[in-house]
Amino acid sequence: MMLTGMHVAIIGGDARQLEVIRKLVELDAKLSLVGFDQLAHHFTGVTKMSIEEVDFADLDAIILPVHGTTLDGKVNSVFSHEPIPFTEEMVQKTAKRCTVYSGISNSYLDELMKKTGRKYIQLFERDDVAIYNSIPTAEGTVMMVIQHTDFTIHGSRIAVLGLGRVGMTVARTFAALGAKVKVGARRSEHLARITEMGLEPFHLNDLEKEVRDIDVCVNTVPHLIVTASVIAKMPAHTLIIDLASKPGGTDFRYAEKRGVKAILAPGLPGVVAPKTAGQIIANVLAQLLYQDLQKRKENKQ
Amino acid sequence: MMLTGMHVAIIGGDARQLEVIRKLVELDAKLSLVGFDQLAHHFTGVTKMSIEEVDFADLDAIILPVHGTTLDGKVNSVFSHEPIPFTEEMVQKTAKRCTVYSGISNSYLDELMKKTGRKYIQLFERDDVAIYNSIPTAEGTVMMVIQHTDFTIHGSRIAVLGLGRVGMTVARTFAALGAKVKVGARRSEHLARITEMGLEPFHLNDLEKEVRDIDVCVNTVPHLIVTASVIAKMPAHTLIIDLASKPGGTDFRYAEKRGVKAILAPGLPGVVAPKTAGQIIANVLAQLLYQDLQKRKENKQ
Numbered sequence: 001m002m003l004t005g006m007h008v009a010i011i012g013g014d015a016r017q018l019e020v021i022r023k024l025v026e027l028d029a030k031l032s033l034v035g036f037d038q039l040a041h042h043f044t045g046v047t048k049m050s051i052e053e054v055d056f057a058d059l060d061a062i063i064l065p066v067h068g069t070t071l072d073g074k075v076n077s078v079f080s081h082e083p084i085p086f087t088e089e090m091v092q093k094t095a096k097r098c099t100v101y102s103g104i105s106n107s108y109l110d111e112l113m114k115k116t117g118r119k120y121i122q123l124f125e126r127d128d129v130a131i132y133n134s135i136p137t138a139e140g141t142v143m144m145v146i147q148h149t150d151f152t153i154h155g156s157r158i159a160v161l162g163l164g165r166v167g168m169t170v171a172r173t174f175a176a177l178g179a180k181v182k183v184g185a186r187r188s189e190h191l192a193r194i195t196e197m198g199l200e201p202f203h204l205n206d207l208e209k210e211v212r213d214i215d216v217c218v219n220t221v222p223h224l225i226v227t228a229s230v231i232a233k234m235p236a237h238t239l240i241i242d243l244a245s246k247p248g249g250t251d252f253r254y255a256e257k258r259g260v261k262a263i264l265a266p267g268l269p270g271v272v273a274p275k276t277a278g279q280i281i282a283n284v285l286a287q288l289l290y291q292d293l294q295k296r297k298e299n300k301q
Numbered sequence: 302m303m304l305t306g307m308h309v310a311i312i313g314g315d316a317r318q319l320e321v322i323r324k325l326v327e328l329d330a331k332l333s334l335v336g337f338d339q340l341a342h343h344f345t346g347v348t349k350m351s352i353e354e355v356d357f358a359d360l361d362a363i364i365l366p367v368h369g370t371t372l373d374g375k376v377n378s379v380f381s382h383e384p385i386p387f388t389e390e391m392v393q394k395t396a397k398r399c400t401v402y403s404g405i406s407n408s409y410l411d412e413l414m415k416k417t418g419r420k421y422i423q424l425f426e427r428d429d430v431a432i433y434n435s436i437p438t439a440e441g442t443v444m445m446v447i448q449h450t451d452f453t454i455h456g457s458r459i460a461v462l463g464l465g466r467v468g469m470t471v472a473r474t475f476a477a478l479g480a481k482v483k484v485g486a487r488r489s490e491h492l493a494r495i496t497e498m499g500l501e502p503f504h505l506n507d508l509e510k511e512v513r514d515i516d517v518c519v520n521t522v523p524h525l526i527v528t529a530s531v532i533a534k535m536p537a538h539t540l541i542i543d544l545a546s547k548p549g550g551t552d553f554r555y556a557e558k559r560g561v562k563a564i565l566a567p568g569l570p571g572v573v574a575p576k577t578a579g580q581i582i583a584n585v586l587a588q589l590l591y592q593d594l595q596k597r598k599e600n601k602q
Contacts, residue, residue, distance in 0.1 A: 015451070135455045139447050139478070146444040150316070150576040154436045176477035177440070275451040 001290050003029035006060045008289065011035055011051070012077035012084050013065035016270060019278025020063060021046065023286050032059075035077030035084045051084050056093035061289060066103030066124070066270065066281070073108050091116040099292060101285060121288065123281060127165065132280040133269045134169035140268030141170055141241055142177065145216055148239050148261060154178035157213055161204065162220035163190040166243055170218050171199055182210065208233050216241070221249045226262075228254035241265055302591050304330035307361045309590065312336055312352070313378035313385050314366035317571060320579025321364060322347065324587050333360075336378030336385045352385050357394035362590060367404030367425070367571065367582070374409050392417040400593060402586060422589065424582060428466065433581040434570045435470035441569030442471055442542055443478065446517055449540050449562060455479035458514055462505065463521035464491040467544055471519050472500055483511065509534050517542070522550045527563075529555035542566055 008024060010017055012035035021043055024031055031046045032054050039048075064086070069075050074083035091100065091112065099119040102109060113120040123129050145153055156179050160171040163185045175181045175198070182200035184207055185191055194201035202210045204225065211217060211234045219226050222244040228251045231240075240255060240262035242248035248264040255262035269277035309325060311318055313336035322344055325332055332347045333355050340349075365387070370376050375384035392401065392413060400420040403410065414421040424430050446454055457480050461472040464486045476482045476499070483501035485508055486492055495502035503511045505526065512518060512535045520527050523545040529552045532541075541556060541563035543549035549565045556563035570578035 135479070136453050139453050139455065142478075143444050143447040146440050146573055150574060152437045152440055152574045152577040154440065155577075173478065177443075177474065178436070272447055273451060273453045276453040276456075 001027065001286070003027040003286070003289055003293060006030065006289055006293055007032070007055075007058050008061045008063060009034060009054050009056075009059050010063045011065075011086065012075035012080070014078045014270065015274040016066060016278035016281055017063070019275060020282040020285060023279075023282035024289075027286055027290075029289070035075065035080040037080050039079040051086075051090070054090075056090055056098075057095060059094050059098050060292065061098060062091075062094070062100045063285065064100065064102040064109075068102035068105055068109045071106055071108050073112070086112075088112050088115055091118055094118060097292075097296065099288075101288075103281070123284060126284065129280060129284050130165040131169070132284075133277065134166045136269035136273040136276055137166055137243060138169045138173040140265065140272040141218060141243065142173060143272060144241055144263060144265060145239060148263070149216070151215065152178075153216075156180070156215040158182070158216045158218065159184060159211060159214045160218045160220070161207070161225060161249070163194060164220055167218075167220040168193075168197075170220065170243070172197065174218075175199055179216075182214075184210065211238070214238055218242075219244055219249045224249055224251065226250040226255075231255050231258055231260055231262075234260060236260065239263075243268070302328065302587070304328040304587070304590055304594060307331065307590055307594055308333070308356075308359050309362045309364060310335060310355055310357075310360050311364045312366075312387060313376035313381070315379045315571065316575040317367065317579035317582055318364070320576060321583040321586060324580075324583035325590075328587055328591075330590070336376065336381040338381050340380040352387075352391070355391075357391055357399075358396060360395050360399050361593065362399060363392075363395070363401045364586065365401065365403040365410075369403035369406055369410045372407055372409050374413070387413075389413050389416055392419055395419060398593075398597065400589075402589075404582070424585060427585065430581060430585055431466040432470070433585075434578065435467045437570035437574040437577055438467055438544060439470045439474040441566065441573040442519060442544065443474060444573060445542055445564060445566060446540060449564070450517070450538075452516065453479075454517075457481070457516040459483070459517045459519065460485060460512060460515045461519045461521070462508070462526060462550070464495060465521055468519075468521040469494075469498075471521065471544070473498065475519075476500055480517075483515075485511065512539070515539055519543075520545055520550045525550055525552065527551040527556075532556050532559055532561055532563075535561060537561065540564075544569070 007030040009032040025043050033048045034051050036048050069086050075086050076083050101121050103124045105122050158174050158179045158181050160167050160183045163183055171181050171183045183194045184202050184204045186204050191201040207230050217240045219242045231254055242250045242264045245266050250262050252262050308331040310333040326344050334349045335352050337349050370387050376387050377384050402422050404425045406423050459475050459480045459482050461468050461484045464484055472482050472484045484495040485503050485505045487505050492502040508531050518541045520543045532555055541551055543551045543565045546567050551563050553563050
C-alpha cells in the first residue's frame with residue numbers, strides 16, 4: 001500500500017499530526033506542511049510553507065487538526081506562533097476530488113464545507129477511530145482514578161454508565177484490574193453483553209438505587225444522567241469521572257456543593273498518549289487516502 | 302474475633318495508621334495514641350497522650366510506623382509537630398509478653414530490640430503483607446507508566462525483571478491492560494510459572510539481548526541488574542521503573558547520561574493508596590494480635 005502521486009496538505013495541529021506526517025512520508029505521499037515552522041524536525045521530501053504558498057488546485061486532501069478550526073475560521077498549531085486562516089476561497093480553489101479531514105467539526109467548518117460541496121470526513125465520528133481511541137481513554141481514566149482516590153482500583157466498586165464504544169473498553173479495563181464493575185445500560189442487547197463479559201448489569205432507570213454502594217462512577221452517556229438526585233445517593237467518598245464530550249452528563253454544580261469529587265475529562269487520548277493517538281489517526285487516514293487513490297485509478301481505466 | 306482486654310500503644314505514623322486505629326477500635330482493643338495531637342478526628346474510647354504518659358508495663362503491643370524510627374531513635378508522625386523519642390528504657394519497662402511491630406527495620410531498632418529481647422515483627426517482611434502490598438504497587442506503576450510515556454500501555458512491549466511477590470502482580474496487571482509482557486527470571490519454576498501465565502519467559506542471563514525491543518522495563522530485583530551495558534541496548538525511548546528498595550537495581554547515573562528516563566519508585570502503596578495500604582497493615586495486625594491473645598488465654602487455662 002503506497003500513496004505515491006497523492007498530494008496532501010497538513011495544516012496545523014499538535015504532536016498527533018507528527019505521526020500523520022511520518023506515516024504519509026513513509027507511504028510516499030507528496031506533503032505540503034502549513035503551520036510547522038517552529039518544528040525542529042525535518043522530514044525528507046516534505047516542504048514547509050505558508051498558507052499562501054499552497055497549490056490548492058493540485059491537492060487531493062487537506063488534513064486539519066483534531067479540533068478543526070476555531071469558530072472564526074483559524075487553525076491552531078502548536079508548532080507555529082500564528083493561527084492559520086482557513087477560508088472558503090481556499091477550498092473553492094481545490095479540485096472537486098479534494099477531500100477535507102478533521103477530527104471533530106464546528107459550525108464554521110460545517111457551513112464552509114456545505115457551501116463548497118467538497119467531501120468532508122470527521123474522523124472521530126467513525127466507529128473504528130472511536131474504538132481505537134477508547135484504549136487511551138480507558139488508560140487515562142485508570143490514571144485519574146489512581147491519582148484521585150486513596151484506595152486501590154483492585155477490590156473497589158465501580159459503576160460504568162453506558163456500554164458504547166468507550167463504556168465497553170472502560171468496563172473491561174477496570175474489571176481486568178480487579179475492580180468489581182457494574183455497568184448501567186438501557187438496551188437489552190447491551191445488558192446481555194454486560195452479562196456475557198462477566199460484569200454486573202443494571203438498567204439505567206435504577207441508577208439512583210445502584211450508586212448507593214459504589215466507590216467510583218465513570219460516565220460515558222452524553223446527556224445529563226448523573227443528576228443531583230443520583231449524586232445525593234452516592235457515598236460521600238465516591239469519585240465521578242465524566243468522559244462524555246462537553247458539558248458532560250454530570251451535575252457538577254451539585255457535586256461540588258455536596259463535596260463529591262467530579263471531574264470532566266474529555267479528550268484524554270491526546271493528553272495521556274499523544275503518540276498512540278496520532279498513530280490511530282495516521283493509520284485510518286492512510287487507509288482512507290489509499291481507498292481514494294484506488295477509486296481514482298479505477299475511474300481512469 | 303475481638304481484641305477485648307488487649308492494650309496497644311500506637312506511636313506516630315501517617316494516614317495508614319488511621320486505618321489501624323479504626324480497626325483496633327472496632328475490635329475493642331484499649332488504645333494509647335502517641336503523636337496524634339494534631340489529628341482532628343476523635344476515636345471513641347481512645348486516649349491521646351504524650352510518650353511520658355504511656356503505661357508501658359501494661360502494654361501488650363507497641364505499633365510503630367511503617368518506617369519504624371529514625372537512625373537516632375525518633376518516631377516521626379504527620380499528626381504531630383515533634384518527633385517522639387523511642388528508647389531502650391521504655392521497652393525495658395514493658396512486660397515480657399509485649400510485642401513490637403513496625404513495617405521495616407533499621408540498625409537502631411535492630412539493636413534496641415536485640416538488647417531488650419522483646420518479640421519484634423517487621424510486617425513488610427511477611428509474605429502476606431508483601432503480596433497484598435503488591436496490588437497498590439502495581440497500580441502505582443501503571444499510573445507512572447501512563448504519566449511518563451506518550452503511548453498506551455495497551456500494545457506496548459514491557460519487560461518485568463523478577464517473578465517475586467511484586468513481579469508476578471506487575472506482570473499480570475500489565476498483561477491485563479493489553480501490553481505484550483515478557484518476564485525475566487532465573488529459577489526454572491519461575492520460568493514455568495511465567496509460561497503458565499501466558500507471558501513470555503526469558504532467562505535474566507539474556508537480559509542484554511531481550512531489552513532491544515522493549516518500551517518499558519519494570520525492575521523488581523533488589524541488586525544491580527539494569528547495568529550500563531543493559532541500558533545501552535534499550536531503545537532510547539524506553540522508560541525504566543525500578544520498584545526495588547533503595548538504591549534500586551538500576552545504574553541511574555548511566556541512564557541519565559544516555560537520556561533514558563529511569564525512575565526509582567519504592568513505597569508506592571503509601572503514596573497511591575494510603576487507605577488500602579493502611580487496611581492491609583490493619584488486617585494483618587488484627588490477626589497477629591488476636592493470635593497473641595488466644596495464646597495467652599490458652600496458657601492461663
